Amino acid sequence: MRRIEPAFPDLLPISFQLGSAPADSAFEPIEMRLRPSAALSQAREGDRSILRRPARLAVHAAVARAEREHVGRLVDRGYGLLVFLDDTCAPIDLPPPGFAAQIVVAARASLPMWGAAGTCDLGPWVEAGYPAGVLLGLGPCHEPFEPVAAAASRAHRAGASFLVAAPLMLTPEDRHRAYEAAAGEQGDGVLEDLLFHTDLGVLMTEIERETTRCCLRLGLAEVLPGPSTSRDTSGGFASGAELLLWARRLDLLDGVDSSGWQLRRAAHALLASGRDPGQLVVEDNLRIMPGFNPWVEAFARSLWSRGGPPFDEYLERWIAR
Numbered sequence: 001m002r003r004i005e006p007a008f009p010d011l012l013p014i015s016f017q018l019g020s021a022p023a024d025s026a027f028e029p030i031e032m033r034l035r036p037s038a039a040l041s042q043a044r045e046g047d048r049s050i051l052r053r054p055a056r057l058a059v060h061a062a063v064a065r066a067e068r069e070h071v072g073r074l075v076d077r078g079y080g081l082l083v084f085l086d087d088t089c090a091p092i093d094l095p096p097p098g099f100a101a102q103i104v105v106a107a108r109a110s111l112p113m114w115g116a117a118g119t120c121d122l123g124p125w126v127e128a129g130y131p132a133g134v135l136l137g138l139g140p141c142h143e144p145f146e147p148v149a150a151a152a153s154r155a156h157r158a159g160a161s162f163l164v165a166a167p168l169m170l171t172p173e174d175r176h177r178a179y180e181a182a183a184g185e186q187g188d189g190v191l192e193d194l195l196f197h198t199d200l201g202v203l204m205t206e207i208e209r210e211t212t213r214c215c216l217r218l219g220l221a222e223v224l225p226g227p228s229t230s231r232d233t234s235g236g237f238a239s240g241a242e243l244l245l246w247a248r249r250l251d252l253l254d255g256v257d258s259s260g261w262q263l264r265r266a267a268h269a270l271l272a273s274g275r276d277p278g279q280l281v282v283e284d285n286l287r288i289m290p291g292f293n294p295w296v297e298a299f300a301r302s303l304w305s306r307g308g309p310p311f312d313e314y315l316e317r318w319i320a321r
Contacts, residue, residue, distance in 0.1 A: 001057060007032040008166045010248040010264070012224070013241055013271065014082055016055050018071070019063030026087050026108045026115050027137045030058060032169045034115060054078035054229040056237075061086045068093055075102065078230025080237075084108060084135070089120030097129065099233045101226030105130045106164070109155070110137035111147045111207075113178045114168055119151075122159040131225045133162035138207045139170060139178075140194055145210045152214035162221040165211040167204040205252050213319050234276035242303055243267035246311075249318055263299065266291030277304065 006012040007030065014030075021028045028035070057079055064071050064083055072095040075081065083094065085107045097103045105125045108115075114137060122132040134155040141147060155163050168174075175195045183191055215222050223241040228234075244267045250260035269290040270277060277286070281301060286292045292300070295310070302308035 001055075004030055004058070006030050007169055008248075010244040011164055011166045012058070012082075013237075013244055013267075014056050014058045016057050018057045018059040018074075018081075019067065020060075022060055022062045022086070027110060027168055029084050029106075029108060029135050029137075032137065032166055034168065034170070034174050054080070054231055056080045056082065056227050056229060058082045058084065060084050061090070061092050064092050064094065071095065078102075080104075080227025080229040082106060082224065082227050085120065089122075091124075094130070098230070099228065101131055101228045101235070101237070102233075103130050104224060104226040105132040106135045106224075107132075107158070107160075108135050108137065109151055110168065111139050111144065111151065112141050113182060114139035114141075114170075119154045119158045119160070126159050126161070131161055133160040133164065133221070133224075134158070136163055136165040136211065137168045138165055138204055138211070139168045140198065140200055140203055142191070142194065144203070144207050148207055148210045149214050152211065152218055152220065156218045156220060160220065162223065162225060163211070163215055164222060164224060165208055167200075167208070170200075208249075208252070209318055216319070229274075232271075232274035234274075234278070236270060236273075236275060236277050239277040239300075239304060240267045240271040243270070243300060246299075246303065246314065250314065253314070253317055259295070262291065262293065262296050266296045266300070 001016045001018045003015060004017045006014060017030060021030070027033060054077055057074065059071070059081055061083060075095045075098065081103045083092065083103065083105050085105060089107060094103055107119050107122060109119045119134055125132040136151055152163055179191060179195050182188065212222060223238060223245050225238045228237050243263045247260035247263035247267065250263065251258045266289065273289065275289065280286045280289065281304070286297045286300065299310055302311035
């Protein structure tokens, strides 16, 4: 296994990866690129090291199939796995989890022009007891709100319990390739403006906000429910992931004036501690965690209880059209 730095650590708070990313047709979810880099695609030797403490691992379906025995040993030792399904969502003989959300399964989908648009049936995974959902790669396209709604509906129908949306890290070559495939020899001035003369950062933020509106309508969570490890089996991962998600959103809303760094600091402390946030709330002991100043504590309580100040204000700002 190797240490990784996801392109969006607030959306995928995973620190290690088992094996490498196969060169399949879907986007690579750690770097959020359409094609894995040459270095990432190369086979890696000596990948069977085991850390002293159980960690959270990302692993692709092909690696999980090839390393079945090693994956089983890691699960037995209390590691948590985030398994990215391949495009076909072919079955994987995963070991049974030892506790809730130890193994989480995520299919990959994207908006039109940027790869696999569909979502396979996640029902068998759900029936087998694995939390399952979709990682949605966002890219610029004409009238993006409609395809976002369609992608969220497909995920819901497929049995997903969560939908994590992240912008694709598109290179100029990626955009030129997509433009040539869509526009042909005749060209398309509107598409050219969209891909090369638009503030893509602003556009991606608007698409993320529309994804939230769709998830709220469908009852889909927007964060990973795990993977949990034997050091934090209490559901603390999902609570910390929610704080990280809103740290990112506050940064997008408020820029340099954002208070997101406060949520991020508290979230990392919570994830590192392995403490049960629900128990801390009941005992009125959130303040013992580093970073939980009065404002962060109030935000966390209102976020985790799904309502109340100051969370309501930020949610209304985020979903406002």
